[in-house]
Amino acid sequence: MSKNICTLRFAIAGVLASLLMAPAVHADTTLLNASYDPTREFYKDFNAAFAKHYKAQAGETVTIQQSHGGSGKQARSVIDGLEADVVTLALESDIDAIVQNGGKIKPDWRARLGNNSSPYTSTIVFLVRKGNPKGIKNWGDLVKGDVKIVTPNPKTSGGARWNYLAAWAWANEEFKGDQAKIKAYIADLYKRAPVLDSGARGSTVTFAQREIGDVLLAWENEAFLAGEEFGKDAFEIVVPPISILAEPPVAVVDANVDAKGTRKVAEAYLNYLYSDEGQNLAAKHFYRPANRAVVKPELLKALPDIKLVTIDDPQFGGWKKTQPEHFGDGGIFDQIYKPAR
Amino acid sequence: MSAVASHKKPPRVGDGPVFRRLLIGIVLSLGALLILAPLLVIGHEAFKQGVKVYTSTLNHPDTRHAIMMTVITALIAVPVNTAFGVAAAWAITKFDFRGKRLLLVVIEIPFSVSPIVAGVAYLFVYGLQGLFGPWLDAHDIKILFALPGIVLASMFVTAPFVARELIPLMQAQGRDLEEAATSLGASGWRTFFSVTLPNVKWALLYGVVLCNARVMGEFGAVSIVSGNIRGQTNTLPLHIELLYHDYQAAGAFASASILALLAVFTIIAKVALERRGAGRRKAQATDAVSTGH
Known part of the structure; x- marks a missing residue:
């Protein structure tokens, strides 16, 4: 019996040793990109493309590490010391939070890159079950009959705020700016959400895998991705005639790149998002490229032109006004949303 | 035993055959639903897309790294917490001092605090x-978002495990043997290693096993500080969530099966330890006395 224990010990020691000696990745430069949830697949492709490009152009090997999470959580981590070289988040206000808390990013970040530092944009569309059994075509259809919606929590999720604002933009047009009617519509909408996940990806899984709800309010790219992952015959994408223009911004984390000496490669990384290859990759992953002219037409076919309201539209007045007014403590969302008991 | 006991006493709850079967039935079906079914699902989902997907997930560098991190x-958290637990239990059960109750409460805190609170608290400290963040940064010491933070968070959550196993046993054993050893001229260390430690050997091992299982499975606190x-900084439980959200359900369940396997090993170790512990405790007690002089 003691012999058995001995062999067991050797086996365990062997396993441990082999794990410890797992090949470490060696590279000249390492970048850490702190991103939000639905960009996982896009950045996987883009990182490979950039590494190849940089090797050819500058002769340096660069390895890009990825960290994904809710946009707000990622911003918080960078504020608390996560050594990200670049942030590619869902909301301008999340990058502003880094500017305001500790100042790791300089306040002029938005003007440094083209298109307000948003190399790609997106919008909110509907993902419905095959055949669209509830006949959902537009935002008004979401509050008809017994329709149940799936959306993440706007308090924690960047994507969820865009969902909310897209619905608001439709209601604003529909009710000609009547605040009481808009709020009643939004309240009715959130009454139909059986769960509010904390992030966009969680909601997609809730809708697609756990089969809860009739319609998922989702990022356009997330909706397409879910279609691909779970089979095209399971879902349909409905693009409403009006939605919101989401501009997920990117920025170099000044304090971190200066401390690590990675500013040059970090800036090259973000600039490459605007290159022809970066823009085509964005479109391939169903983001709306900032520069449509350089993108292959067949990739653009999936992203039809619709009326897109921006956050700077007078009804919202930019993130700095919208964030506290709608999503702050005691804001409009807190007033209209009462969790089901 | 129940035949003798129930002979004279009035019937108690569960004495009737119907009621007894009902109770046993409820317990068994609850056990099956709450514990067995999820475990079976893990196994089933892990292998649903074939053994190839299963092994390729476990061979993926990220998975291997996550296992290594865990x-x-x-390897760091368990020995530290074992030393801490033994020291705390020894102090509390064998000595009288002021603040003893306070120490007991402090040891219990991680049990009552949600792990996520622990994680956030670490954020506010490091x-x-x-509190110490700017100083650590100025001296280029990385705690959060690196291995030290993960180890600290895991240690916080599992701090009470060893002490909690030892304290009741050591309290029941009393101080007679230690006093005898000391009066026969043994030093404090000698008393500890020759008398106290052998007496609690099995409980200690049991505590270590539980502590280890919890360290490896910890999610909430680690998620905040990782x-x-x-x-790079994903432990196995975090890696499972990541795979699941990557739409790699099979991979997530394959990784989960590793953790589940660990749980099964823990149970086997626990049962084995309990058997040996019960059988030997008597022998050890006499053993300990004889080695005392």
Whole structure:
């Protein structure tokens, strides 16, 4: 019996040793990109493309590490010391939070890159079950009959705020700016959400895998991705005639790149998002490229032109006004949303 | 035994055959639903897309790194917490001092605090905006979003495990043997290693096993302080969530099966330890006395 224990010990020691000696990745430069949830697949492709490009152009090997999470959580981590070289988040206000808390990013970040530092944009569309059994075509259809919606929590999720604002933009047009009617519509909408996940990806899984709800309010790219992952015959994408223009911004984390000496490669990384290859990759992953002219037409076919309201539209007045007014403590969302008991 | 006991006494709850069967039935079906079914699902989902997907997931560098992170964390956290638990239990049960009750309460805190609270608290202590953050940053010491933070968070959550196993046993054993050893001229260390430690050997091992299982499975606290960098700061539980959200359900369940396997090993170790412990406790007691002089 003691012999058995001995062999067991050797086996365990062997396993441990082999794990410890797992090949470490060696590279000249390492970048850490702190991103939000639905960009996982896009950045996987883009990182490979950039590494190849940089090797050819500058002769340096660069390895890009990825960290994904809710946009707000990622911003918080960078504020608390996560050594990200670049942030590619869902909301301008999340990058502003880094500017305001500790100042790791300089306040002029938005003007440094083209298109307000948003190399790609997106919008909110509907993902419905095959055949669209509830006949959902537009935002008004979401509050008809017994329709149940799936959306993440706007308090924690960047994507969820865009969902909310897209619905608001439709209601604003529909009710000609009547605040009481808009709020009643939004309240009715959130009454139909059986769960509010904390992030966009969680909601997609809730809708697609756990089969809860009739319609998922989702990022356009997330909706397409879910279609691909779970089979095209399971879902349909409905693009409403009006939605919101989401501009997920990117920025170099000044304090971190200066401390690590990675500013040059970090800036090259973000600039490459605007290159022809970066823009085509964005479109391939169903983001709306900032520069449509350089993108292959067949990739653009999936992203039809619709009326897109921006956050700077007078009804919202930019993130700095919208964030506290709608999503702050005691804001409009807190007033209209009462969790089901 | 119940035949003798129930002979004279009035019937108690559960004495009737129908009621007894009902109770046993409820317990068994609850056990099956709450514990067995999820475990079976893990196994089923892990292998649903074939053995190839299963092994390729486990061979993926990120998965291997996550396993390594988990193992390293356990290799640091468990010995530290074992030393802490033994010291705390020894102090509390064998000595009288002021603040003893306070120490007991402090040891219990991690049990009653949600792990996520522990994680956030660490952020406020070691984070860049926190108490020691700026100093640590100025001296280029990385705690959060790296291995030290993960180990610290895991240690906080599992601090009470060893002490909690030892204290009741050591209290029941009393101080007679130690006093005898000391009166026969044994030094404090000698008393501890020759008398106290052998007496609690099995309980200690049991505590270590539980502590280890919890360290390896900890999610909440670690999730806050890890930074979720793929292939860098993901432990196995974080890696499972990551795979699941990557739409790689099979991979997530394959990784989960590793943790589940660990749980099964824990149970086997626990049962084995309990058997040996019960059988030997008597022998050890006499043993300990004889080695005392």
